[in-house]
Amino acid sequence: MSSHFPVTSRSLPIALLRAREGVMAPIRDMLADTGVTEQQWRVLRMLAEFGVMDTKTLANRSSLLFPSLTRILATLSEKGLVIQTRDQKDRRRQFIEITPEGQKFIDARSEEATQIVATFKSTLGLENYETLLDLLALLDPDERD
């Protein structure tokens, strides 16, 4: 380390944290006063897009650990936004499905969500945006081929 710059400046972990804060801020604003959290929103979107799936798949797609997912699904069930069903062939497993109310919640906000993403695309420029996604994928162990 011959650099005279502070070690934590341009720190990758912190840069990732702050970028995520920046991106999530408008989404959190959108969800404020709906009673639905950022993570619950993430789960609902996956279910809206891909349909019924087992919890393991849902956990992977949502990037949530099982203990978190258990609690989130309990909350979403109470709110009537998802339905949990036991697999009759293997009663350890569980399938999750979005309800019509859940779908309605997503539909009412998907346009605004799309708009928020579009804002960041134009902030970075489309080319930079794609580059960023490619570089981020390299840091994700599940993405590296």
Place this chain on the structure above:
Amino acid sequence: MSSHFPVTSRSLPIALLRAREGVMAPIRDMLADTGVTEQQWRVLRMLAEFGVMDTKTLANRSSLLFPSLTRILATLSEKGLVIQTRDQKDRRRQFIEITPEGQKFIDARSEEATQIVATFKSTLGLENYETLLDLLALLDPDERD
């Protein structure tokens, strides 16, 4: 939206989340069994690098909200890794300082931490690494000029 691809694929928020997971994993491994968490580590590093500072500065540099910082500092004080001092001129304010034991904790691991960062630099290549930091900075509202 004329794309036929799923809306959440190549989702920026999720990509940021997963990239951060990928980067933090080895750091978390390093800290496992030390009793010091990722956030506590972040606070200690800032104090080790910049020296004494008030809590507002510390919160900004560590990207922590005040309620979190309050709890973290209480924990670090109990562990004897930092010292909290009241500003005598303005007794609302507080200064935080790392202790010799805290410094020792950092020193014993800073080489490994540097090595972890170097791994990611070589995974991406130095040029990509710098590009990534630049693009991430664009997403951070506190960084945009």
Place this chain on the structure above:
DNA sequence: CGGCTTTCCTTAACATGTTAATTGTTGCTA
């Protein structure tokens, strides 16, 4: 001086992140 606002934390309350231990099911296998 007495109130008013602002600032700096601190608490509270609830959701999530994280690791470890636990419970129920299934499958294998001696």
Place this chain on the structure above:
DNA sequence: TAGCAACAATTAACATGTTAAGGAAAGCCG
């Protein structure tokens, strides 16, 4: 088939994220 390993959730325990409310100190202002 009894016993045990493997698997899918769940629960527990503790730390943090997040928003809102509270408390103490400082500054302002009539």
